[in-house]
Amino acid sequence: MQAAGAPFDSTVPEASVTTSSPLIIALDYPSMDAALCMADRLDPERCRLKVGKELFTRSGPNVLEALHGRGFEVFLDLKFHDIPNTVAAAVQAAAEQGVWMVNVHASGGARMMEAARERLDREGLATRLIAVTVLTSMTAEELAATNVSVALDEQVEHLARLAKASGMDGVVCSAQESARLKAACGEDFLKVTPGIRPSFAQAGDQRRIMTPREAMDAGSTHLVVGRPVTQAEDPMAALEAIEKELKEA
């Protein structure tokens, strides 16, 4: 437990396990108890975990400490989008809690993303910093209704190029755009793709979806999976089914 007022240790907590799995399981739960119940059924050698707005708003940094203590690397998904100074400070605060990855909205612009990058570099914080392009729940029609007049995949590429030029380590996009972004931004630029739906799962509110295997073949570097695992009757069996789909050639 960090003593109040003590400086944060900004390195990844000792207990964390570095996994080579591309899977990030989204702990979209309304309480820390429910999230930890799921985490206790998962293995830090087989996946990373994502803490998003609902869980973090309810439980605060305690949940990060609890997950780190169990050995998990954590993606803190708060999608910061504000003026540059505010976003830089928020990203620093996230990174100081030892999270593996944090995100901002690319539509906040180059100056906002650069401020976040500069802050992490200045403070010597190694947390990966990525930017959301166009949410995977959006259709082309919904994007057009926000007055973006280019095609959806063009807008994703535009924001990804802007993110790369602004020093981001990668983007959040749908796997449907991974191949295009691999060509535009390179293989090493992270493509973190939610909207993953294994063959056994329902789309729900997601619109631009792909199976885990298709997503990896298209160039995704990480797959964010929530409800197909967390709402499954047997979450471990669901995770294993996804791993099996990934192994199939």
Ligand SMILES: O=C(O)c1cc(=O)[nH]c(=O)n1[C@@H]1O[C@H](COP(=O)(O)O)[C@@H](O)[C@H]1O
């Ligand atoms: O940044 C994200 O993680 C994210 C971006 C995006 O464009 N779409 C998207 O679904 N997400 C998150 O990814 C997770 C997907 O969960 P499921 O739809 O349940 O698999 C949720 O926690 C979303 O908040």
